[in-house]
Amino acid sequence: MAFREAEPMMHDDDTLPFTEETLDQLYAEVSDPEGITLARLEALIDAFGTRDRAPMDTQSYREGRKPWKKLRDEIVPVQHFLASTYPADVRVRFPLDDQPPDAWLKVGDAPPVGIEVTGALARASIEVGRSLAGGGAVPGFIGLQDDASSAAFAQARARQRVTNSRKNVERTIDTAIGSRLVAKDHEKYTGHILLVTAPTGSSPYRKPEAIKQALGEKAKQLPFAEIYVLDTSRRKPPIRLK
Numbered sequence: 001m002a003f004r005e006a007e008p009m010m011h012d013d014d015t016l017p018f019t020e021e022t023l024d025q026l027y028a029e030v031s032d033p034e035g036i037t038l039a040r041l042e043a044l045i046d047a048f049g050t051r052d053r054a055p056m057d058t059q060s061y062r063e064g065r066k067p068w069k070k071l072r073d074e075i076v077p078v079q080h081f082l083a084s085t086y087p088a089d090v091r092v093r094f095p096l097d098d099q100p101p102d103a104w105l106k107v108g109d110a111p112p113v114g115i116e117v118t119g120a121l122a123r124a125s126i127e128v129g130r131s132l133a134g135g136g137a138v139p140g141f142i143g144l145q146d147d148a149s150s151a152a153f154a155q156a157r158a159r160q161r162v163t164n165s166r167k168n169v170e171r172t173i174d175t176a177i178g179s180r181l182v183a184k185d186h187e188k189y190t191g192h193i194l195l196v197t198a199p200t201g202s203s204p205y206r207k208p209e210a211i212k213q214a215l216g217e218k219a220k221q222l223p224f225a226e227i228y229v230l231d232t233s234r235r236k237p238p239i240r241l242k
Contacts, residue, residue: 018051035093038082045079062129074102077117077197077232084237101192114192118184120176122146127153141202143172169203174214181218190223201234208239216241
């Protein structure tokens with residue numbers, strides 16, 4: 001898989017709003033067969049974060065709705081990971097084809113490495129995003145696993161913000177991460193990198209070592225070469241489990 005420099009497709013004029021048309025340009029650029037540098041990817045994500053956006057588009061992104069879903073679920077987590085781990089000249093490509101892996105990383109002359117992204121408490125995250133549209137109290141943390149019933153999530157929305165014990169938050173997060181590790185235990189991922197997004201910032205005083213201790217042994221059993229947990233809302237370095 002060769003990587004060469006591709007021509008930028010998205011306009012760099014910061015005075016322009018970030019629209020669905022801009023998003024399409026971003027998708028075209030990151031999925032180009034030649035890939036893009038991390039520096040360019042960071043510029044694209046920065047444009048998304050700083051340019052004006054229609055409120056409806058912002059809400060669609062929060063809820064992970066199309067066409068914003070791949071930006072939220074795949075591109076932003078990969079950029080977060082790469083920016084904290086690799087130099088700006090590495091190259092990355094996002095196939096955007098709903099087939100694993102979600103991205104290909106090229107470092108120097110080494111063979112490309114696949115990056116797979118999965119979300120722990122993904123459904124709860126979407127529900128928190130939905131609650132932002134109402135303008136009222138927002139549940140900062142919804143302690144429900146993805147397989148919880150629709151009725152349970154409806155009740156959580158109705159309660160709005162509630163107090164969760166630190167122990168319960170951490171147990172819920174660990175259970176969700178563990179579930180995603182089990183779901184990704186497949187030989188097709190041998191040698192790839194796994195990124196698990198999780199709301200670790202909901203327990204801000206928990207040390208990374210505690211998460212490694214809770215999940216490290218389970219992570220070691222997977223065929224991935226490296227496994228990380230990251231919270232894209234906090235911008236802290238990823239936590240390496242393997």
